[in-house]
Amino acid sequence: MDSDEDIMYDDDYDDSGNESSGDDDVEFAMVEEPNNPKERQELDEYPYEVLTTEQILQHMNECMKEVNIVVEMPSTVIRMLLNHFRWDKEKLMERYYDGDPEKLFTEAHVASPFAKMAVPAKIAKKEHRRTGPSVEECEICLSTLPSSVMSGLECGHRFCVSCWAEYLTTKIMSEGIGQTISCAAHNCEILIDDATVMKLVPDAKVRLKYQHLITNSFVECNRLLRWCPSPDCSSVIRVQHVESRPVTCRCGHTFCFACGNNWHEPVRCTLLRKWIKKCDDDSETSNWIAANTKECPKCKATIEKDGGCNHMVCKNSHCKTEFCWVCLGPWEPHGTSWYNCNRYDEDEARAARDAQERSRAALQRYLFYCNRYMNHMQSLRLEHKHYATVKEKMEEMQQHNMSWIEVQFLKKAVDILCQCRQTLMYTYVFAYYLKKNNQSVIFEDNQRDLETATEKLSEYLERDITQENLVDIKQKVQDKYRYCDSRRRVLAEHVYEGYDKEWWEYND
Amino acid sequence: MYSPRSEASLAQSCTLQRQEKRLQKELVALIKEPPPGVVIDGESVGQSLDLLVLSINGAQGTIYEGEQFQLQFRFGPKYPFDSPEVVFIGTEIPVHPHVYSNGHICLSILTDDWSPALSIFSVCVSIISMLSSCKEKKRPPDDSMYVKTCSKNPKKTKWWYHDEEV
Ligand SMILES: [Zn+2]
Ligand SMILES: [Zn+2]
Ligand SMILES: [Zn+2]
Ligand SMILES: [Zn+2]
Ligand SMILES: [Zn+2]
Ligand SMILES: [Zn+2]
Secondary structure, three states: OOHHHHHHHHHHHHOOHHHOOOHHHHHHHOOOOOOOHHHHHHHHOOOEEEEOHHHHHHHHHHHHHHHHHHOOOOHHHHHHHHHHOOOOHHHHHHHHHHOOHHHHHHHOOOOOOOOOOOOOHHHHHHHHHOOOOOEEEOOOOOOEEEHHHEEEOOOOOEEEHHHHHHHHHHHHHHOOOOOOOEOOOOOOOOEOOHHHHHHHOOOHHHHHHHHHHHHHHHHHHOOOEEEOOOOOOOOEEEEOOOOOOEEEOOOOOEEEOOOOOEOOOOOOHHHHHHHHHHHHHOOHHHHHHHHHOEEOOOOOOEEOOOOOOOEEEOOOOOOOOEEEOOOOOEOHHHOOOOOOOOOOOOHHHHHHHHHHHHHHHHHHHHHHHHHHHHHHHHHHHHHHHHHHHHHHHHHHHHHOOOOHHHHHHHHHHHHHHHHHHHHHHHHHHHHHHEOOOHHHHHHHHHHHHHHHHHHHHHHHHHOOOOOOOHHHHHHHHHHHHHHHHHHHHHHHHHHHHHHHHOOOOEOO | OOOHHHHHHHHHHOHHHHHHHHHHHHHHHHHHOOOOOEEOOOOOOOOOOOEEEEEEEOOOOOOOOOOEEEEEEEOOOOOOOOOOEEEEEOOOOOOEOOEOOOOEEOOHHHOOOOOOOOOHHHHHHHHHHHHHOOOOOOOOOOHHHHHHHOOOOHHHOOOOOOOOOO
């Protein structure tokens, strides 16, 4: 998607008033502008950046530098400390200054950068044990090797570089561990710093994986960063403050920064999360069963009628309640009237039916919203496929003496169609939880208007375009999409206004 | 004479050979000087480099005195960077709170706390000390459940380590 075009969009829609004709456009002329232009502007400004893994590494290094200016320590020690505090710089500084730094290092499993000078006695002795100071034994491969191929950390445990390489490669590739690789010695908790890993791992592929592992935890700890959720995309979005706002990655995927789901205007993240959970819990089969069966009025076990007789016996072996299929009342007073029920209006039967009715109504209500939500989701998928068809149409039009610029309206129309479908889809989530009041009635009107307009636009895009109707079609399509877009904005702004003014009340 | 450069690149190009060499060195040292209580049949050693069976004698003055157990090591291609699979085999399985009746051993250095700097020798020493410090012969509390449901390979078990002091 082209973001420049989206920014340009407002002007496009402002000068459209005089081009309109027909029924829709009467309504169009009445479209309200947002009451508060400042509010609208605020809504539109949400600065963010799309970063690559390289840039993330750089960003991570900048963060570390900021700490380094205040506390002078090797950068890798800072990374591990920051990681220990989930990249909360202030917390790290606070702990560093009001406590015992040595204790802090132990807690974060980092070799103290200030203890470097002390040579561990144990190792010093070992170095001289064999043939002389220039040869050492590697405890892993058990080879006696020149000191020049031996390497180790501040803890003094030294191994040959090929054993280190093998050890690190196993950790990174087989175990997927990056942030907390400790020294290869048994029981040594000292972590290996980045520079050492990069130096000791000969394979570029392994090094890349390592970089990904360390930035991953940096991104995950940082509230202002989020990996693009689309598969195979390794970009990261950086924002200046967390908000439920749409961000579009370099790969084209648009999602909500706050929750990572597809952009879900006008519903809020928390409500959407609740909805998604509900949809996952209620599998389609359980919905079907509930809609096509009755429940035992006593134990609520699901009963399917399998014969003509109204005398039902609950199959639950602990219950075995006998009841009437028609009135749901107890069977006993029905006596021998196996096929006819004349007790439909008795209190007991009515109460049983009311209870069932309520649970049924709740389910019907859910299914109503769920079906509409699903329909729009389905259409949205098809609409995305329409981009290909539209491209063909655009090429066709260019052969009919229209310029490239002149045919762009078609792509724009599909863009808006998709946006409208997406908004509509989530209005059903919002509506499902919404309690009825004066504002919810307005919301439902807006929803209905947008839905009608969207279906009309969709229909127009399906039409055949010929040389004769070309100019006319362009006019109509433009009118339709402008109208749709304005309805979408009106709906969204009304919902947002309701959030601000606390109009909305929710069920459960 | 050593040339550091050729040593390093040679070692990299034949990792497998290097690992074989380490195992061979370990075995030679083990036969020459086994840890106290460990008996190695020099004849059978080296027949196959990925499998080693040795005997462990219950130490004097402990509740296992006079008993002998067979301990089996299986080495994967990534040994020593990957831990060996170590189990008791045969009819005599020590009755111990960390040893299941199928021979699996609950000992953290065999999985999570493994380090390539550990060896057959150090594993034997750990197991002998685990046996020697035991005061009461009993199976782990979840023995029957574990034996019924576990994988053949104890390394596939997500161990929840019992208190290692026992
Ligand atoms: Zn080595
Ligand atoms: Zn160490
Ligand atoms: Zn992306
Ligand atoms: Zn969200
Ligand atoms: Zn029942
Ligand atoms: Zn009845």
